[in-house]
Amino acid sequence: MATYSATAEELLTTKQESQLHVIWRRFRRHKMAVLGLVIILSLILMGAFSSYLTPYERDEPTADINLSPSGLHWLGTDELGRDMFTRIAFAARISLTVGFAVTFLTTLIGMTIGSVSGYFGGWVDNLAMRLVDFMLTIPSLPLLLVMSKILSSGGFIIQFPESVLRFFGWIMAVSDIKSIQQVLYIILILALLGWTSEARLIRGVILSLREQTFTEASRALGVSHTRIITRHMIPNALAPLIVASTLSVGGVIVVEAALSFLGFGIQPPIPTWGNLLQNAQNDLWLYPWKALYPGLFIFLTSLSFNFLGDGLRDALDPRLKI
Amino acid sequence: METVDNILEIHNLKTYFFTEDGEVHAVDGVDLEVRRGETLGVVGESGCGKSVTFMSVLRLVGMPGRIVEGNVVFNGQSLLELPESEMVQIRGNKIAMIFQQPISSLNPVFKVGDQVAEVFETHQGLNHEQAVQRAVEMLAQVGIPDAKRRAESYPHEMSGGMAQRVMIAMGLAMTPELLIADEPTTALDVTIQAQILDLMRALKERIGMSIVFITHDLGVVAEMADHVAVMYAGQIVEYTDVGTIFREPKMPYTQGLLGSIPVLGVIKDELDSIPGTVPNLVDPPNACRFAPRCRARVEHGLTICEQAEPQLLPVGSTTHKVRCWLYHDCPSLNYVAPHSTGIAAEPRLEPSATPARA
Known part of the structure; x- marks a missing residue:
């Protein structure tokens, strides 16, 4: 005869599936998004361990110039005999740093402006949204070029704190102060131009949240405006915000590559995906791998972030019952 | 008095x-x-x-x-x-307020215990731990069984009745x-x-x-x-x-409302209803708002209802007040109410108003 030894307490405490677990379960169904996540994680690891992956120096010229890909040099060498894979791996540190830092800043700025604008409405909203309209009329690439030229020519100097410089230098494996500053300028410029879409997104979400009963109920219970925005609205807006941020990382990486391809941003010998591409222009037909691989990495990274964003959108949407 | x-x-x-x-x-x-x-x-x-x-x-x-x-x-x-x-x-x-839709009055992304706790944090400056403890006590007081565990629930995991208890707990905290x-x-x-x-x-x-x-x-x-x-x-x-x-409801509208309630044991083919719909509140006229739907007005043949706005005044006892021309006279329009209580109303009149009864 079977005996039941479960106590009442055990029977009562049904195992609750945690929210993170549900999200992960949903995310897993999205095969491309999982692949994207794996690629992104590999890229981060590749960047983090770039100095241990190959026996070669990043910037040291050797005699083995323009070798095609082989077991020795996985992605070939360039015209100064430097291993392409080593250079691409180091460049990943810069691209990913710029991508994440810019996205962090745009999200922060966009969230603040968007939520204040959506919550208070009226003239505050009008002012903020006209500013957004204004920002969107600016052709961004010429402005980016002009601004980075002004900043990099030393016409206008921002003093970054020593610790910030050292931190970014360490992350990107760049020791030259001027180059670090260059990257920080790029980050600032991209952030100042890029917050508009996030602001609009958050404003829209907050506008609809503002009309919900729980906002009214919180007000009726004496909760202050600041607390309603930070504690009640932003957590509700987090899902679309995470998706938008993820998608934006890929875009930022592409823009940064474009800038450095055009010769703005970090200068050789320090490699970035953009300046590696530029470097390959002269002998593109002779040694196509020099252009192919950096381009492939830009493509893969941006695509992976887009897939990841799509997957997160499905996983974080509570209305989607799968 | x-x-x-x-x-x-x-x-x-x-x-x-x-x-x-x-x-x-x-x-x-x-x-x-x-x-x-x-x-x-x-x-x-x-x-x-x-x-x-x-x-x-x-x-x-x-x-x-x-x-x-x-x-x-x-x-x-x-x-x-x-x-x-x-x-x-x-x-x-x-002053606390609770609302009609209990589930949507709660923030969907927070545990209900934390939401009740927020009231304590806001008004008493308790830290989160103390506040959650008070919240659990409060939830128990409003009759939520196993309050400690229920405090960990999200609003969508609760029934309407439970959620309304949570709202009451927040209101009465x-x-x-x-x-x-x-x-x-x-x-x-x-x-x-x-x-x-x-x-x-x-x-x-x-x-x-x-x-x-x-x-x-x-x-x-x-x-x-x-x-x-x-x-x-x-x-x-x-x-x-x-x-x-x-x-003894006095106002025809109140009488209509009471007449529209089904009474247990009384067999009716059709419930009484008030004819017409609620008036548009955009720039309302200077008149009784209920006049267009009022049967009593038609029965008594009153015209004053559409010319002057009645006032909320006592009828009989001082605590019973009614806003209706059936009960109040209007000397300035030479109007005497059919159920006059001897109390006179002096409403704001349209300049063109003419005496209601010659």
Whole structure:
């Protein structure tokens, strides 16, 4: 005869599936998004361990110039005999740093402006949204070029704190102060131009949240405006915000590559995906791998972030019952 | 005359919404008082301004609405003149409000325990741990079984009745002096409704607070209220104690409302209904708002109803007030009411008004 030894307490405490677990379960169904996540994680690891992956120096010229890909040099060498894979791996540190830092800043700025604008409405909203309209009329690439030229020519100097410089230098494996500053300028410029879409997104979400009963109920219970925005609205807006941020990382990486391809941003010998591409222009037909691989990495990274964003959108949407 | 201890007095409150179609007179000259320790039932159809009146009391009417006139006195303090920073201290602390849709009144992304705790954090400055502990106690008090575990639930995991208990717990956390319950049982089924009403009554006794019970359900009013105010089109049309309203309603609108309730054991083919619909509140005319739907007006052949706005005045006892031309004379229009109580109304008249009866 079977005996039941479960106590009442055990029977009562049904195992609750945690929210993170549900999200992960949903995310897993999205095969491309999982692949994207794996690629992104590999890229981060590749960047983090770039100095241990190959026996070669990043910037040291050797005699083995323009070798095609082989077991020795996985992605070939360039015209100064430097291993392409080593250079691409180091460049990943810069691209990913710029991508994440810019996205962090745009999200922060966009969230603040968007939520204040959506919550208070009226003239505050009008002012903020006209500013957004204004920002969107600016052709961004010429402005980016002009601004980075002004900043990099030393016409206008921002003093970054020593610790910030050292931190970014360490992350990107760049020791030259001027180059670090260059990257920080790029980050600032991209952030100042890029917050508009996030602001609009958050404003829209907050506008609809503002009309919900729980906002009214919180007000009726004496909760202050600041607390309603930070504690009640932003957590509700987090899902679309995470998706938008993820998608934006890929875009930022592409823009940064474009800038450095055009010769703005970090200068050789320090490699970035953009300046590696530029470097390959002269002998593109002779040694196509020099252009192919950096381009492939830009493509893969941006695509992976887009897939990841799509997957997160499905996983974080509570209305989607799968 | 005896002085009554009123916890809340509303004087000539007017809240208008300034829309593209014109000024919507959602609340148009409401006078009300809530006595300490009593329950006031506010009854009326949807859109008659019940909720807006009390949202105005808490100053929670958002754009494009605005309080244009009137005064709200709570415990001798005029609420409409307070700075917002002091108003925040009153909301949830001295006056609490609970709403019709319990589940959507809770923030979907937080555990209910944390939401109740927030009230303690906001008003008592407790740290999160202490606040959650108080929240669990509070949830137990409103009859949530296994409160400690339920505090970990999200709103979508709760039933409507449970969620309304959570809302009540939030409302009563600071033991407010006045609770405004805006149709708290409308979204619940009848058995749960009875439980929630019992709970509110029990808690009212324990805390000794006053309640404003906004509803369109006269059955709930009979069960809960001491006094009743009937609202129509942004105005109070009748005010009296709960016994009188059911025994001898004066205003034709109130009579119509009472006639439309199905009575157990009485067989009718059709329930009585009030003809017509609620009037448009955009720039209302200077007349009785109920006149177009009023059978009594037709029966008595009254024309004054469409020429002058009646006033809320006593009939018989001083606590029974009615806004209706059936009971009040108007000397300036040489009008004598069919059921005259000898009390004269002096309404604001249109310049073109002619004597109602020659």
